[in-house]
Amino acid sequence: MKTLLLVDASSYLYRAFHALPDLRNRHNEPTGAIYGVLNMLRRLHQDYQADYSACVFDAKGKTFRDDLYPDYKANRPPMPSDLAAQIEPLHDSIRAMGWPLLAVEGVEADDVIGTLAQIGARAGMRVVISTGDKDIAQLVNSHISLINTMSNEALDEAGVTTKFGVPPERIVDYLTLIGDSADNVPGVDKVGPKTAVKWLTQYQTLDNLVKHASQISGVVGENLRNALEWLPKARELLTIRCDVPLPLKLEELTAGPQDTARLAGLYERLEFKTWLRELQNSGSNEAPPASSKPPAEVQYECILSEAQLEQWLCRLEQADLVSLDTETTSLDPMQARLVGISFAITPHEAAYLPLAHHYAGAPQQLDFEKTLLRLKPWLESPDNAKVGQNLKYDSHIFANHGIFLRGIVHDTLLQSYIVESHKPHDMDSMASRHLGIKTLPYAEVAGKGAKQIGFEEVDLDTATRYAAEDADITLQLHQHLYPQIQPDSGLEYVYRNIEIPVSKILFHVERNGVLIDSSLLAKQSRALGEKLLTLESGAHALAGQPFNLNSPKQIQEILFGLLGLPVKKKTPGGTPSTDEDVLQQLAEDYPLPKLLLEYRGLAKLKSTYTDKLPRMVNPATGRVHTSYNQAVAVTGRLSSTEPNLQNIPVRSEEGRRIREAFIAPPGSRIISADYSQIELRIMAHLSGDKNLLRAFAAGEDIHRATASEIFACTLLEVTPEQRRYAKVINFGLIYGMSAFGLASQLGIERGAAQAYMDRYFTRYPGVADYMAGTRDMAKQQGYVETVFGRRLWLPDIKGGNGPRRQAAERAAINAPMQGTAADLIKLAMIAVHQWLQENRMKTLLVMQVHDELVLEVPQEELAAVRRELPGLMCNVAALAVPLVAEVGEGANWEQAH
DNA sequence: CTGCTAGCATA
DNA sequence: GTATGCTAGCAGA
Numbered sequence: 078m079k080t081l082l083l084v085d086a087s088s089y090l091y092r093a094f095h096a097l098p099d100l101r102n103r104h105n106e107p108t109g110a111i112y113g114v115l116n117m118l119r120r121l122h123q124d125y126q127a128d129y130s131a132c133v134f135d136a137k138g139k140t141f142r143d144d145l146y147p148d149y150k151a152n153r154p155p156m157p158s159d160l161a162a163q164i165e166p167l168h169d170s171i172r173a174m175g176w177p178l179l180a181v182e183g184v185e186a187d188d189v190i191g192t193l194a195q196i197g198a199r200a201g202m203r204v205v206i207s208t209g210d211k212d213i214a215q216l217v218n219s220h221i222s223l224i225n226t227m228s229n230e231a232l233d234e235a236g237v238t239t240k241f242g243v244p245p246e247r248i249v250d251y252l253t254l255i256g257d258s259a260d261n262v263p264g265v266d267k268v269g270p271k272t273a274v275k276w277l278t279q280y281q282t283l284d285n286l287v288k289h290a291s292q293i294s295g296v297v298g299e300n301l302r303n304a305l306e307w308l309p310k311a312r313e314l315l316t317i318r319c320d321v322p323l324p325l326k327l328e329e330l331t332a333g334p335q336d337t338a339r340l341a342g343l344y345e346r347l348e349f350k351t352w353l354r355e356l357q358n359s360g361s362n363e364a365p366p367a368s369s370k371p372p373a374e375v376q377y378e379c380i381l382s383e384a385q386l387e388q389w390l391c392r393l394e395q396a397d398l399v400s401l402d403t404e405t406t407s408l409d410p411m412q413a414r415l416v417g418i419s420f421a422i423t424p425h426e427a428a429y430l431p432l433a434h435h436y437a438g439a440p441q442q443l444d445f446e447k448t449l450l451r452l453k454p455w456l457e458s459p460d461n462a463k464v465g466q467n468l469k470y471d472s473h474i475f476a477n478h479g480i481f482l483r484g485i486v487h488d489t490l491l492q493s494y495i496v497e498s499h500k501p502h503d504m505d506s507m508a509s510r511h512l513g514i515k516t517l518p519y520a521e522v523a524g525k526g527a528k529q530i531g532f533e534e535v536d537l538d539t540a541t542r543y544a545a546e547d548a549d550i551t552l553q554l555h556q557h558l559y560p561q562i563q564p565d566s567g568l569e570y571v572y573r574n575i576e577i578p579v580s581k582i583l584f585h586v587e588r589n590g591v592l593i594d595s596s597l598l599a600k601q602s603r604a605l606g607e608k609l610l611t612l613e614s615g616a617h618a619l620a621g622q623p624f625n626l627n628s629p630k631q632i633q634e635i636l637f638g639l640l641g642l643p644v645k646k647k648t649p650g651g652t653p654s655t656d657e658d659v660l661q662q663l664a665e666d667y668p669l670p671k672l673l674l675e676y677r678g679l680a681k682l683k684s685t686y687t688d689k690l691p692r693m694v695n696p697a698t699g700r701v702h703t704s705y706n707q708a709v710a711v712t713g714r715l716s717s718t719e720p721n722l723q724n725i726p727v728r729s730e731e732g733r734r735i736r737e738a739f740i741a742p743p744g745s746r747i748i749s750a751d752y753s754q755i756e757l758r759i760m761a762h763l764s765g766d767k768n769l770l771r772a773f774a775a776g777e778d779i780h781r782a783t784a785s786e787i788f789a790c791t792l793l794e795v796t797p798e799q800r801r802y803a804k805v806i807n808f809g810l811i812y813g814m815s816a817f818g819l820a821s822q823l824g825i826e827r828g829a830a831q832a833y834m835d836r837y838f839t840r841y842p843g844v845a846d847y848m849a850g851t852r853d854m855a856k857q858q859g860y861v862e863t864v865f866g867r868r869l870w871l872p873d874i875k876g877g878n879g880p881r882r883q884a885a886e887r888a889a890i891n892a893p894m895q896g897t898a899a900d901l902i903k904l905a906m907i908a909v910h911q912w913l914q915e916n917r918m919k920t921l922l923v924m925q926v927h928d929e930l931v932l933e934v935p936q937e938e939l940a941a942v943r944r945e946l947p948g949l950m951c952n953v954a955a956l957a958v959p960l961v962a963e964v965g966e967g968a969n970w971e972q973a974h
Numbered sequence: 975c976t977g978c979t980a981g982c983a984t985a
Numbered sequence: 986g987t988a989t990g991c992t993a994g995c996a997g998a
Binding site for chain 1: 986988991993994
Binding site: 526527629630648649650652654655656657677678681682685686714721722723724725726727728732751755756895898926927928929 | 975
């Protein structure tokens, strides 16, 4: 079936003129309406491959309606000169694009369209009319449909009936009753859409209604009777003519070739730079990249002119949701500077706004500061909804330029994490997994390794393709992922009430940073260095030759080759292990392993902490800013990198001294609060074990309580050794331990370990049931859940070989506990942050270490924080066990414990 | 310069 | 036995 596409260009011209900002070229000629109409035609051309088409305008001069009714359109002001001035260049551009253009003197565009539509429909064609005008709905039938290209609303017969309440053939009656104020054609006084639909539903047609006019009661009935004489004329005026003589045949309405040279000249003058570049580039297109499905046609625009910027800003302000992405000079969120911003509002269409590209021959870009200032209100508006891929990063970038991003309602990184925490969440993987799209890899844009260039050096064409795609893909991912979250109340809760709020808080925590006493660490480094030298020469002496104490391979050769010590265990690579466990055992009989242990411990402290941390101090803020990754740990925990502040030593005496270097500025103190036995409490809650619940409710020392059960004695009779055993067992339970693991941990026989476990499960039968139930559940559905509905996937639990499946079973036991603990502390962060904000406090949240929050508290807020913090943390959820948080205070992190 | 292993810091 | 991230050494570019 052939298609006829008719464009009611006049209806768009007025709308574009009024809707778009007053865009002008450098000669101060208005261009906004031209831009709007051309943009619409480009979209239309993309969506419809029509066999015949026409772009129809009103022509100058009187029409039959003016003869029929002298007041027709009499209330219209004359066309604004700024609009009149745009008509000729618009017509020229449309013709140059190859569109057949019609403006028939003495005939309105509507009547031209009506006549052509009828001809097309009679010839058996599919007719599509693109219009912004509701009057044309009267033309719709089984062959003819409407599309509003501005709102993307399509109307067929059913659509018209749904939208107006009457079918297309009654639209004229409907319009006659309500009148058309734009054309100065009155209807029946006080009759609007509601009454018109009511009457037409009751009496079917206007003619029938007129016949029964005497039956209509009330004021509107009276008004109807008063209008009876006028209505036929109104009806004639509002009826689109489908039989006007036209000076052409339908067959002539075929698109001609594009006159590229002429079009380029027009775009040049109008300063439509992206379209101009597009014209210049067409013909030298490279082959599209391979992809698993035919790539959708995309429209990526590079914003280089004020006019384009204003046009996009206008769209951004009106959009329900905008996908947003930044391009920067660096991956370090605190140091990176903005290079460009990309936006997407509808799939396959996006814009890149370059602001700081500099390379030889780089085009002039919009002024950096001025443009950011122009965008700032939109970026900072909480009412303009945004989606992005890891917007915490973009928030930092904007913050580096004094802009505070608000209106973050969605984040595809977090969506992916919520839907399938165990899969990769980078955009390239997600685009291929969910959308079947092969994205442009960053390495192809900027190179890789030593040859990698900064994004600011990437040429604008490539940068636009890359950056606009990021925004486009993010939007498409959102449309794909969010529907998988929204219907599930558990996932929706975790996403909306935990992850999204936490990402905003993490932004603040990262920006706050933490103060480090670099000179203290330097002093410790020096001391450690000296000690290491002594240990090293001692080790060389014992070995009888020099070797690198940092090299496990060389240690191996010395210990098991040169000195012939017994091999205790092998590494996965099959070589003799020299790890802590092994050295510990060997140290009982030989001097060198003990020395190596001491060396290893100190070397780790020096290289990872005392040497490294001072180098991580941000010169601008004088503090250390870690990055919290919210989407790596499959259990829902956070992780911390660059530097990792979640593995600062605490167990050894020397290690703890490093925590003395985490300080507060003068006038402030460090407060630390950590949940006590959070995972065991969650185990009690999840299992509902009476005995365990009772012990927590009574506030007993839980390891002591466990010991008294296992060793069948009273709490007071438990020895320190028994309590230590019980503690190992309790931890083992959380980790889904086996008798084998427990045995090696306690250094006892497997049988003895099994006996302890049996005793435990006899005394806590609820725990045994819970563990078995969790394993079964995991096997059945492939995932387990936290108390709040977070899903923890275990891909290996069904398939997988023996060891892998066993590991998955242990993870299944551990995940609900670790994951619920993660949910709880995230809720605590939200509660604490909100409390601080509501009370306008200066206290800063500076670190999160899985079950601990660290705050920097000004002297004057100390009392309030100490008083409120534990309650804020413990009241985030009502579990079957009480939650307990212990709070400490000090000049540094070590003292606060 | 990149990617891997061994080892080890935390909860 | 669970979950992470970082360093040094080392092999193969």
